[in-house]
Amino acid sequence: MRIRLFFSALALTLLLLLPMVGLVEYFAMQRQMQERVRRANAAGTASRYMGSLLLAVQKEEPEFILLRMDAPAATLTLCGLPGNMQLAAPSGTTTLAAAYLAAGPARAAQLLGDTLGTAPQHYLAATPSCYASFWEQGTTVRLDMAALQEDTDPHQNFVAEIEAATAETALRDLGAEQTDAGAARLLAAYTAALFRQNPQQLAALPGQARQASARILTDLQAQDWNTLESVFNYFSTVPALVVETALPSFTSRPEGELALTENGQQTVQEVLRMGAGE
Numbered sequence: 001m002r003i004r005l006f007f008s009a010l011a012l013t014l015l016l017l018l019p020m021v022g023l024v025e026y027f028a029m030q031r032q033m034q035e036r037v038r039r040a041n042a043a044g045t046a047s048r049y050m051g052s053l054l055l056a057v058q059k060e061e062p063e064f065i066l067l068r069m070d071a072p073a074a075t076l077t078l079c080g081l082p083g084n085m086q087l088a089a090p091s092g093t094t095t096l097a098a099a100y101l102a103a104g105p106a107r108a109a110q111l112l113g114d115t116l117g118t119a120p121q122h123y124l125a126a127t128p129s130c131y132a133s134f135w136e137q138g139t140t141v142r143l144d145m146a147a148l149q150e151d152t153d154p155h156q157n158f159v160a161e162i163e164a165a166t167a168e169t170a171l172r173d174l175g176a177e178q179t180d181a182g183a184a185r186l187l188a189a190y191t192a193a194l195f196r197q198n199p200q201q202l203a204a205l206p207g208q209a210r211q212a213s214a215r216i217l218t219d220l221q222a223q224d225w226n227t228l229e230s231v232f233n234y235f236s237t238v239p240a241l242v243v244e245t246a247l248p249s250f251t252s253r254p255e256g257e258l259a260l261t262e263n264g265q266q267t268v269q270e271v272l273r274m275g276a277g278e
Contacts, residue, residue, distance in 0.1 A: 056124070059128065065078055068271045083100075088114055096108055125218070128168035132168075135164045141164075145174065164194065180258060185247060201236075204232075248268050
């Protein structure tokens, strides 16, 4: 009798548990399938993405880079903009740095768009140490200075090894003898070298920046961050990824400002126009 009761109770227990286990397994499989579909959709969207981002380096004399992300062409383009670049303003003219120092990166991006007729999609501002923290500790790049010199001094033709953690000091020393436009090109070339020589770290960059949200200024929202994570993950898997720099030309103004030449304006507009949307 006891054995019969035991097996009867066991059978009833199994009758109750097995459907529950089956339901749990079913919902787990459904969730996995939905996640695979979501990742596939995100990868498809990422491969079609085109966007632009104004990167501002927070310091006493702020520096700027335009980043264009062109997934269909598998290309990242970086364009350095000097802080004393002349912008149109309601009161006449101002500079990129002055607009940033007066009202932050949003104002700088707005006036840049007013000047060129097209604005960056988003902006992000951080200190040099914050930008360096986006990369793995010990990350180092090699930068060919011969292509960045503004004169033909053979003593300046060398390859510089720059560690991300100490890049601020290294770039300041390397750009000490260069014009403002030359220093902007140097910063863009260094950042391009980071992307080009460390493709395995690209996928993690948006996540690292997102974790530093308390130390940055940006208009990127949650969905924008999700998109960038998918896009940079895509870039990290592209074997033929191209990382290039755009070199706008400038002319000097009597007040010491730098104004884009006609060709220079077209160069920057192309960077922004290519990043006008998905």
